[in-house]
Amino acid sequence: MHTNNHDITVSTFPSIIIEGSKVNPVLVVFWSPQSEPCNTLLPLLDKLHAEDEQAFTLARINCDQEQQIVNHFGVQSVPSVFMFIDGQGVDGFAGEQSEEFIRTFINKHTPDQSQVLLQAGQTLFAQGKLVEAKEKIIEATRMAPDNNDIKLALAQIYLAMDQHEDARPILKIIPMAHQNMIYHSLISQLELAQQSAQTPEITALEKQLETAQDKMAIEYQLAIQYNHANRNGEALALLYKLLVNNLDYDNGSPKKAMIDILATIDDAALVSEYRRKLYSLLH
Numbered sequence: 001m002h003t004n005n006h007d008i009t010v011s012t013f014p015s016i017i018i019e020g021s022k023v024n025p026v027l028v029v030f031w032s033p034q035s036e037p038c039n040t041l042l043p044l045l046d047k048l049h050a051e052d053e054q055a056f057t058l059a060r061i062n063c064d065q066e067q068q069i070v071n072h073f074g075v076q077s078v079p080s081v082f083m084f085i086d087g088q089g090v091d092g093f094a095g096e097q098s099e100e101f102i103r104t105f106i107n108k109h110t111p112d113q114s115q116v117l118l119q120a121g122q123t124l125f126a127q128g129k130l131v132e133a134k135e136k137i138i139e140a141t142r143m144a145p146d147n148n149d150i151k152l153a154l155a156q157i158y159l160a161m162d163q164h165e166d167a168r169p170i171l172k173i174i175p176m177a178h179q180n181m182i183y184h185s186l187i188s189q190l191e192l193a194q195q196s197a198q199t200p201e202i203t204a205l206e207k208q209l210e211t212a213q214d215k216m217a218i219e220y221q222l223a224i225q226y227n228h229a230n231r232n233g234e235a236l237a238l239l240y241k242l243l244v245n246n247l248d249y250d251n252g253s254p255k256k257a258m259i260d261i262l263a264t265i266d267d268a269a270l271v272s273e274y275r276r277k278l279y280s281l282l283h
Contacts, residue, residue, distance in 0.1 A: 005049060005058045010068050017059055021084035025056040025109050028089075030070065030080040032063045037096045038079045044099055045081075048106060055110040056083075083109045114144035121153060130161050131266075148178040155186050163267055164193045165233040197229040216242055220254055227257070232265050236274045243281055 006016050008028070017026050029045060031038035042060070049058040063070045063078055073082075073089075082092040083105070091109060093101075121136035137154045144150055151170050158167035167190055174183055205222040212218050219238050226235035239261075242254040258278060262271050 005046070005053075006060070008059050008061045008069070009066060013069060016057070017084050018087045020057055021088075022086050024054075026059050026084040027056050027106065028059045028061060028082045028084055030061045030063050030073070030075045030078055030082075032078045034064070035078045040096070041079045041081075044102065048099075048103060052110075052113055054116070055113055056106065081105075085109060112144075114140045114147060114150065117143065118147075118150050118153060121157075125153070125157060125160070130157060133157055134161070148174055152178075152180075152182050152186065156182070159186060159189050159193065161266065162193070162230050164190060164197070165231065166267060166269070197231050199225065199229055201225050202229060216245065216249060220250060220257075223254070224257065227261055232261055232267065233270055235261060236270065240274060240277055240281075243278070247281060 006012065008016060017028060020026050027045065027049075029038075029041065031042060033039075045058060049056070061069055063075065077094055079096075080092065080094045081102075082089040084090070091105070093105060097105075117136050117140035121133045121140065124130075124133035124136060134154070134157045137150060137157060140147070140150045141154060151174060155167040155170040158164070158170070167186070171183065171186055171190060202222065202225045205218055205225060209215060209218045209222065219242055223235045223238035223242070226232070226238065236258060239254045239258040242249050243258070247255070255278075258274065262275055262278075265271060
């Protein structure tokens with residue numbers, strides 16, 4: 001049995017439903033084993049609860065056994081379902097209902113989990129726990145992929161982790177209406193980071209590359225400089241281009257450099273993409 005999924009008795013009613021609902025919404029179902037609609041409803045409630053156990057507590061009251069509670073609430077028919085918040089029954093329904101109806105009923109009274117994750121991620125970020133913050137915010141983006149506040153929070157974390165190439169595409173797609181003070185601050189950070197990542201060595205090599213006869217030698221040097229400047233997406237793209245042209249170029253130096261970068265950078269998507277590309281080249 002889940003920790004927040006309970007069969008209620010007279011003795012547990014006050015702690016789980018009255019006090020418990022002051023912390024988390026409690027969905028209370030009055031049911032009877034004799035009732036066919038109840039036997040259909042309970043597995044459905046279990047399924048909806050399992051989708052997000054943090055959103056609410058599920059509590060069952062067997063009307064055949066807990067007559068005192070049934071009488072107290074004046075329950076006339078089963079199944080009867082009530083949502084308790086802050087110690088009070090705030091809403092309810094009776095009889096058979098569709099999954100869509102019940103899902104809407106639950107969502108109306110439970111917190112938006114993407115917002116819960118966003119707040120948790122922002123708290124972790126403020127504490128300097130960047131890796132944990134990133135995990136929370138990425139989970140929030142999966143739940144609400146179009147939420148611009150969550151996108152900005154993720155871009156902020158990427159910038160703090162020097163993963164500028166991950167922040168750039170996120171900021172690029174923020175619509176004008178959501179380009180608030182946080183957005184403009186992040187854009188400024190990104191521009192500063194790009195300026196500091198544009199070293200004199202990189203500028204010189206990029207200029208040489210425009211007119212060089214032997215582009216491969218300069219591309220290899222440029223990839224190494226990109227890596228030193230934390231511009232790993234550009235470094236890997238150049239190294240991959242070299243390997244496509246000549247897998248054993250410079251006695252395998254680009255291949256070794258690519259493997260070294262993939263082993264050291266903290267960017268799961270980039271690592272996955274180029275590991276896959278490298279594998280297809282080698283096999």
